[in-house]
Amino acid sequence: MIRISLKDGSVREYDNPVSPLQVAMDISEGFARVCVAAEIDGRLSGLTQLIEKDASLNLLKFEDEGGRHVFRHTASHVMANAIKRLYKNVKLAIGPPIENGFYYDFDLETTFSEDDLGKIEEEMQKIIDEDNAIERFVLPRDEAIALMKQMNEPYKVELIEELPEGEEISFYRQGDFTDLCAGPHLPSTGGVKSFKLMQVAGAYWRGDEKNKMLQRIYGTAFDNKKELKQYLNFLAEAEKRDHRKLGKELELFSVEDNIGAGLVLWHPKGARIRSLIEDFWRDQHFKNGYEIVYSPHIGKANLWETSGHLGFYDENMYSPMDVDNNKYYIKPMNCPFHIAIYKSKLYSYRDLPLRWAELGTVYRYEKSGVLHGLLRVRGFTQDDAHLFCRKDQMPDEIRKTVMFCIFMLKSFGFDKFKLYLATKPAEKSVGEQQLWDDATAALEAVIKEEGLEYEVDEEAELSTGQRLI
Numbered sequence: 001m002i003r004i005s006l007k008d009g010s011v012r013e014y015d016n017p018v019s020p021l022q023v024a025m026d027i028s029e030g031f032a033r034v035c036v037a038a039e040i041d042g043r044l045s046g047l048t049q050l051i052e053k054d055a056s057l058n059l060l061k062f063e064d065e066g067g068r069h070v071f072r073h074t075a076s077h078v079m080a081n082a083i084k085r086l087y088k089n090v091k092l093a094i095g096p097p098i099e100n101g102f103y104y105d106f107d108l109e110t111t112f113s114e115d116d117l118g119k120i121e122e123e124m125q126k127i128i129d130e131d132n133a134i135e136r137f138v139l140p141r142d143e144a145i146a147l148m149k150q151m152n153e154p155y156k157v158e159l160i161e162e163l164p165e166g167e168e169i170s171f172y173r174q175g176d177f178t179d180l181c182a183g184p185h186l187p188s189t190g191g192v193k194s195f196k197l198m199q200v201a202g203a204y205w206r207g208d209e210k211n212k213m214l215q216r217i218y219g220t221a222f223d224n225k226k227e228l229k230q231y232l233n234f235l236a237e238a239e240k241r242d243h244r245k246l247g248k249e250l251e252l253f254s255v256e257d258n259i260g261a262g263l264v265l266w267h268p269k270g271a272r273i274r275s276l277i278e279d280f281w282r283d284q285h286f287k288n289g290y291e292i293v294y295s296p297h298i299g300k301a302n303l304w305e306t307s308g309h310l311g312f313y314d315e316n317m318y319s320p321m322d323v324d325n326n327k328y329y330i331k332p333m334n335c336p337f338h339i340a341i342y343k344s345k346l347y348s349y350r351d352l353p354l355r356w357a358e359l360g361t362v363y364r365y366e367k368s369g370v371l372h373g374l375l376r377v378r379g380f381t382q383d384d385a386h387l388f389c390r391k392d393q394m395p396d397e398i399r400k401t402v403m404f405c406i407f408m409l410k411s412f413g414f415d416k417f418k419l420y421l422a423t424k425p426a427e428k429s430v431g432e433q434q435l436w437d438d439a440t441a442a443l444e445a446v447i448k449e450e451g452l453e454y455e456v457d458e459e460a461e462l463s464t465g466q467r468l469i
Helices: 019-027 028-032 065-087 118-128 141-150 154-161 225-240 243-249 270-287 301-307 337-343 391-411 433-449
Strands: 002-007 010-014 035-040 043-045 054-061 101-105 134-138 169-176 178-179 194-206 212-222 298-300 319-324 324-332 354-363 377-389 419-422 454-457
Touching: 010 319, 019 028, 019 035, 019 054, 028 035, 035 065, 054 065, 054 101, 054 433, 065 101, 065 118, 065 169, 065 178, 065 194, 118 194, 118 391, 134 270, 141 154, 141 178, 154 178, 194 225, 212 225, 225 354, 270 391, 301 324, 337 354, 337 377, 377 391, 419 433
Parallel strands: 002 054, 419 454
Antiparallel strands: 002 010, 035 043, 035 054, 101 212, 134 169, 169 178, 194 212, 298 324, 319 324, 354 377
């Protein structure tokens, strides 16, 4: 007897292995029609996955995050299926679901254009109308590699070869299409009710600019036409309010090719707004006991070596320049300069805490593909501060800092936000373990006392200290 425990606390018993779809049908046919996926013992699964032992079962609809994940993952496979039919020499890379849709990366000599999307959508609709069953199967490593080589899928071969020994290698088949995939998926292609292909973009294989540039097609999918239409209308309205569009129309800022990608020019109107913001920033920092400091835009190589930036962060730094036979780097961060100011004299414990802030302009290398208006740039001015205090002062200083940050956010209308407590990275970090532990404990205590929602970001990628993001 197999006992299935449902989310509402009820239990159903079966003599033989049963699928989530069968359980949903036993509840009601109407309920089964709106289910798209399931969680079996907390693990996301397809509706046709057999349950062979006692388990907890949560049946998912499209409105559930896991349901949308499975639904849109299947939509990406339908798109890949259509493109394999239309373009015989195409090679598949990866095609995951994402927050508001899905994408798939393709290697094809022919360049996709926006005009091609309509043709691909027509073929996708044919595949959906065929309502092909989606079947999962597994193969041993050697057979999996042989299958992908036979299908001329080198990117899939690479992925398989990098899987750990003993890892289950699964595939999904729908009609004339087979893909290496961990899944899960809808029971059939007919489950993809409404979809829209959005745009074509370039993407390096595995996000590495040293690898080949592939073609990425983005799309979205919903379980009814009404929701799809609402989403497309939302995007159209958002496009009207795109800050890049407004920045140009209102003559606030621009990014010019002859200056450099990701480097912002502030026009007089934009500079006036920025000046007002900076005046407010300075006034509030003085009110909260901060002093203002300024630091240069470049520094010697040994400064960045001592701080750890060259060891941990060099891929995001620009190449050095030679000045009087010394290597200088343009600064990606302000931290070493503030430390140098502190070290320039001796302080008594009675002088602490010291709170120093700077509107520091920094420069960081970002890949061209991720640059986006003012949101992802290569040169920007950040609100940066460093506090020097005794260990016994740390909890109170952290509390004041957190509340000051929240005040600044709310001052600009950001009243909904989520906090991430970043812990010490396993490799890229400096400082004694005890200091990290003390800082982590102090930060966590403050956000708990203040009743703030947060998640722990284990071993976050930072190198010089504790952070609340």
